[in-house]
Amino acid sequence: MSSQIVTRFAPSPTGFMHVGGVRTALYAWAWARKNNGKFILRIEDTDKAREVEGSIEHIMESLKWLGITWDEGPDIGGINAPYIQSQRLESYKKYANILIKKGLAYPDPYSEEEVTTFRKKAEEEKRAFLYREYRPKVFDEWDGTKPLRFKVPNIKEYTWSDAVRGEMSAGVEALDDFILIKSDGYPTYNFAHIIDDYEMGVTHVMRADEFIASTPKFLSLYEALDFVPPVLVTLPPILGEEGNKKLGKRDGAKDILEYKEEGYLPEAMLNFLAFLGWNPGGEKEIMTPKEITESFSLEKIHKAGAMFDEKKLLWMNKEHIRLQSSDTQLQTVKSYMKDYSDDILNKLLPTIIDRISTYGELSSIETSEFRFFLNRPKVDIEKVICKDTGKDEAKKHLEAVKEILKDADFSSVDAIKKLIMPYAEEHGKGNVLWPLRMSLSGQEKSVDPFTICYALGKDETIARIDTVCNKIDS
């Protein structure tokens, strides 16, 4: 029990989730699942100013969509409840008092303006700002109106081990008297996450590499509190498509649920994100969520950042669509093509699956290449007639095909094909099949003529041919 792996995802409720956040959650979740451990969802809402209404629900919806399930969290509770930091203020106060008693925490005597002045001075002198250079000689009593700062006990060079990056180190410039509790009574991330991870028994902390720089501060605090630090797992950044900038909300990182709207499959997104910064080593790239959690390992997480390539995501989505059962495919297609009859969709399914990369492509009737199955198309007679043949010949072939189809077996695409092909080969495939396909679909880009006949059915097929033949005459 004591050796159980415990991971967590601890977002702040400041808006939607983008791919970076999702991937962090995914790795923490995958590692817990791989080890039959526990995955906790915790909300870090200590910055009330940045909080966005509805974020928590949005985050949970995003995770649920992807199948990232948590064992403890704000909605389901658990032995470490509560899971929202603003409801855990007593804990932070308790440990703050322990630090005060040890002489390792003190109220910041300066005003915000004064601190800003110190910072500007350091900036002008082109050196890192260190608050501890201004540390007061005597500590006042903390009455809660001033920020409470951590007095770094040992100014030393820290070295530590990261599960991904290996041995790491930092200079003494990385250590400073950071704020534990803000003047509004809420703790900072730097303090709160350490207390929570400890109290919740978190064994592995996954987070992006922007936290490397503050790791010495965390280490110093673990020491002061006599906590055993968790295993640190630094994740590589996800870069935007254009440049090498880290992908963030400001440079167009999308809400993960937008991909849901666009008809992406959650398992494809999971697969894609998993491989953006991790690779099991083989040449297999398409993996189910189960395969991913089973083969997940910390050693295989990459150090270098990776660009988010939507083209590859699109391809991956197509592959995952093909992995679905035909029944699931049909149900999904139906939900996107509500205006089409079940009969047509049943017959068209293989063709549809063959041509789409996301189900979302089916949502717009206006631009759908299948729309002529729904309504009779406006047929441009000029385009029906082959350049090489005259309109008389085009009509002759259409009439001939019609005669063949009249008594044809419409039970399969192949049956129809077998009947028409001999005639088509005799008179030139293009001369016969082009007018046929154009007559039925009215568009140059579309499905092959045999599948069209099959899906439309005998009556509709013949009716459409008749319509065109009459039009050629007039």
Next chain:
RNA sequence: GGCCCCAUCGUCUAUCGGUUAGGACAUCGGCUUUUCAUGCCGGUAAGCGGAGUUCGACUCUCCGUGGGGUCACCA
């Protein structure tokens, strides 16, 4: 600027001292297809530079270069 991290095809990556540096996406060409799409076959394309260690370096070390992160009462 200080501190820290990173570095293989355009992109995602394999390689854990000895390989014709492999795969995938994208791209290009061919075949299949009446067109489009699919499918199949094939091509172009990479170890940032310089020292060192070694019989041998993409792989180990150092320097440089480039990119990134951080230096908040944000996380």
